[in-house]
Each structure stands twice: as structure tokens, then as C-alpha cells.
């Protein structure tokens with residue numbers, strides 16, 4: 001009895017310390033890195049060739065402009081939803097004959113159109129990933145790209161001959177099952193690894209003024225990092241005035257105080273997101289969330305800051 005109890009608690013301990021299977025498998029797949037290199041170079045090169053319009057398009061693709069949060073996760077609902085409807089319509093047609101066959105075809109085509117948009121935003125986001133996150137993103141991207149290929153074959157079979165419809169339905173059903181895996185990996189990227197999550201989401205900060213230094217600690221034109229009520233803050237003195245915002249880049253946690261500042265806009269040293277000191281707004285992606293904004297003041301040589309508004 002005692003031995004059994006010990007064995008059970010050992011098994012529980014082991015299961016708690018074991019890395020999630022997906023992460024363990026992805027971590028061991030070194031061949032994903034060269035694939036990622038090629039795709040990232042292609043995406044980067046594409047936007048570079050476009051020049052300044054390329055930067056504007058990129059900001060739309062990230063979700064920095066128009067949406068104000070990541071665009072890719074929102075767009076993925078289109079293909080997943082349409083393909084789910086398509087598979088249901090196909091099998092209802094086969095089982096009952098009461099659903100027109102065109103319903104499944106139309107849903108499949110709509111899903112492919114949605115997948116095109118999702119792929120454009122997804123590959124743009126992928127361009128800024130690295131390490132384990134990047135390998136996981138390759139698995140997600142390759143899975144979804146494979147699904148698109150299978151669904152394209154299914155659609156062409158449907159359009160070429162009614163006799164090939166059963167094979168086409170089997171193919172799109174198989175693709176839908178693969179989508180479930182791809183969507184799981186995509187969800188793990190966000191909820192497990194933190195891709196596209198606002199990296200200031202779990203911070204609090206001071207709602208009342210707290211001292212963060214004295215006048216000499218903040219020389220003209222330079223950024224300084226301080227802590228205010230547990231919140232990392234970057235302070236800039238420009239033309240005598242103090243500006244303050246969160247020092248942790250909302251995109252992936254880069255140290256903004258190590259970035260470059262020009263005309264009160266700081267560029268993150270990691271992936272070059274740009275934030276305005278005046279209001280904390282993101283003015284260039286890949287970040288999609290603004291920085292926490294703080295009010296800074298100087299009284300009798302003492303510098304104090306407080307949040308301009310609550311973070312949650």
C-alpha cells in the first residue's frame with residue numbers, strides 16, 4: 001500500500017515536471033530553423049522591396065493600424081468557420097441530399113479566401129519571431145499551408161467533375177481535421193508562449209505620485225530606466241520637460257530604454273516598434289498595443305511619476 005502511494009506521488013511529480021509534448025517535439029526539430037530562415041528572409045525582402053508603402057502595409061497586417069490589436073488571430077476565424085460549415089454541408093448533402101452540393105463548395109471557397117488574408121497577416125507576424133516561438137510558428141504555418149493545398153485540390157476536383165465529389169469531400173474533411181491541429185498550435189503560440197500578447201498586461205503601477213529620482217538623474221535628451229510601484233518605466237527629458245512611459249515593449253518585452261530616441265519617439269532595440277513619449281501610442285509595428293503612459297513631474301529637485309490612467 002505504502003509502495004503504491006509512493007509510486008503514485010512519483011508519477012504525479014514526473015507528470016508535473018514533464019515538458020508539454022508539443023514543446024518537447026518542436027524543440028527537437030532543428031530542421032525547422034533553415035525553413036524559418038528562408039521564409040523570414042522572403043517576407044522581409046518582400047516588404048523591403050515595397051519601401052515606404054511596404055511599411056504602411058506591414059502596420060496594417062500586424063494590426064497596429066486600423067485594429068489596435070493583432071489582426072491575424074481575428075482573421076483566422078474566417079477560414080476555420082467557413083471550412084467547418086463546408087464539411088457539415090458536404091456530409092449533410094451525402095447523408096440527406098437536402099443540402100445543395102454547392103453549399104459545401106461555396107463554404108470551401110470562402111474559407112480559402114479567408115485563409116489568404118490570414119496567411120498574409122500570419123507570415124507578417126512570423127517575420128518577427130525567434131527561437132522556440134519561431135519553430136512553433138513554422139509548425140503552425142506549414143500545417144495551415146498544407147491545409148490550403150489540400151483544399152485547393154478538393155475545390156478543383158469539385159469543379160472538374162461531379163463523379164469526383166466523394167474524393168473531394170474526403171479531402172476537405174481530412175484538411176479540416178488537420179486544421180484542428182494547426183489551430184491548436186496557433187493557440188499554443190498565443191496562450192502558451194505569449195506571441196502577440198501585450199507584454200504589459202500583467203503589470204500594475206502607481207496611481208499616486210512616487211519618487212523615482214532627483215533632477216540630476218535625468219539629463220537632457222537621455223532615457224533612463226526606473227521602477228515605479230513595480231512597473232519598469234523609461235523617462236526622457238526633452239527640452240527640459242520630463243516624459244514617462246512603460247519601459248517594457250508591449251510587443252515582446254524588449255527594453256525600450258536601450259533603444260534609440262528621436263523627436264520624442266523611441267524605437268525598440270529588438271524588432272523596431274516605435275512609441276511616442278507624448279502619449280505612449282505605438283506609431284510603428286510589430287507592436288499593436290500602446291505603452292503604459294505616466295505623468296512625470298519635478299518638485300524641489302525630486303522627480304515623481306504616476307500612471308496617467310489605470311492599466312486594467
Ligand code: FES
Nearest residue numbers: 249252254268271
Ligand atoms: S520587443 Fe519586438 S518591437 Fe519591441
